[in-house]
Amino acid sequence: MKTNIAIIGSGNLGIAIAKGLVNSQLVPDAAQGLGVRISIHNKEAVAISDIIILCVQPKQLEEVLTEIKPLLQEEKHLLVSTITGISIDEISAQLDNKKIPIVRAVPNTAIAIGTSMTCLCHKHANEAQVASIVRLFNCLGETLLIEERLMKAATVLAASGIAFFMRYLRAATQAGIQLGFDAKEAQHIAVQTAKGAALLLQTSDSHPESEIDKVTTPEGCTIAGLNEMEHQGLSSALIKGILTSFEKINSIRK
Ligand SMILES: NC(=O)c1ccc[n+]([C@@H]2O[C@H](COP(=O)([O-])OP(=O)(O)OC[C@H]3O[C@@H](n4cnc5c(N)ncnc54)[C@H](OP(=O)(O)O)[C@@H]3O)[C@@H](O)[C@H]2O)c1
Incomplete structure (x- = not known):
């Protein structure tokens, strides 16, 4: 089944993830120039996507969540947050505690060359959803599923x-x-x-x-x-x- 991925925030990390996905087997049409679209409209990107990867700065998160919140559906969307230091519960609270599946990811800059060490934790996501995110980040390096309480330690050990x-x-x-x-x-x-x-x-x-x-x-x-x-x-x-x-x-x- 085809999965659409939206990356919100095209800075260092967002671009690195996009490049990594394009170079991986996960985006089969990318080599032909198909399969990748760029938009300045977050809502449009969310509406046509299943996986939404948040790559904005912590201070920009609230604005993004407020904008996309009305479009998020528990059965359709899977949210991936790369934002340092913001817990899954804090994100959920900003989404009025809707049970949107959320995965937190701590990658490092080697993601740009497909060699990241990415630690992941999750809430409200089922096994298949977790597996799909592990597969996605495995195309960008290696992954480890950890408890959320260790995410800050992972940031220091892997990102710093x-x-x-x-x-x-x-x-x-x-x-x-x-x-x-x-x-x-x-x-x-x-x-x-x-x-x-x-x-x-x-x-x-x-x-x-x-x-x-x-x-x-x-x-x-x-x-x-x-x-x-x-x-x-x-x-x-x-x-x-x-x-x-x-x-x-x-x-x-x-
Ligand atoms: N870089 C890393 O290695 C790394 C590793 C682990 C985690 N992280 C986390 O990843 C996140 C992004 O880091 P980064 O280094 O990629 O930051 P960055 O280079 O500042 O990128 C953030 C991007 O988000 C865009 N943006 C801001 N507001 C937006 C909005 N409302 N809608 C859509 N896009 C918006 C920014 O555009 P403008 O420039 O126009 O504002 C910018 O392109 C951070 O939260 C950081 O903690 C980064």
Whole structure:
């Protein structure tokens, strides 16, 4: 059965999701220029769609929900909110507590290249509806269904996480330049090495420490560097940084 998807909000995330869907198998006609329509009318988009993906800023949400509320039908529509920090109950309340199926999604910017880690939770959605949203986001990377109480933790770990890994890559690149590579070469080496480390874990049941054991020979250079990083507080700084982000996200209101 054909499903129409409306994306409301064509900023960074909305465009990234649209691009990802066009590049995926989910929008079969997109390559022929069919299957994708752009409209400045939210109501029109909602009226012809089954899945509505909200990609506006938190402060813009109320206006959008007020506009589309009269058109939303419990039996027809499935609402997907990507909006950080707004709970399903808060969205439902703005929809006069209609039992519209709602899925909350926390993706990250790698969604633009189909490599997002997207955490999902839901309310009032049936199994088939949840499966359809998992399928949709699986075309844009990987997904994990979680409890709603963990959505802020997911935001810090996966969405902010992009920035944390970028900072590691930048630092490794800077070290590489000091050791004699030019900036491009150093970044190439750092990025491919990080990708390899991630894939080693992703493609096996391995644990980071057992992969570390494989490259730390007794009295060798790797263990010397690694221990120095730990003396300087590497693991502790990372954990504290993530926890600080989490404290901050809990203190932010719309
Ligand atoms: N970027 C990420 O990686 C990421 C990750 C996870 C979650 N999120 C969440 O995703 C949401 C969108 O983030 P973003 O970075 O894509 O923001 P953004 O670039 O500011 O995009 C928001 C878009 O919504 C449009 N918009 C505003 N009011 C609208 C309305 N009434 N009807 C239709 N469209 C409207 C804006 O248009 P104008 O510019 O004309 O106002 C803009 O194009 C946020 O709530 C954010 O918390 C983002």
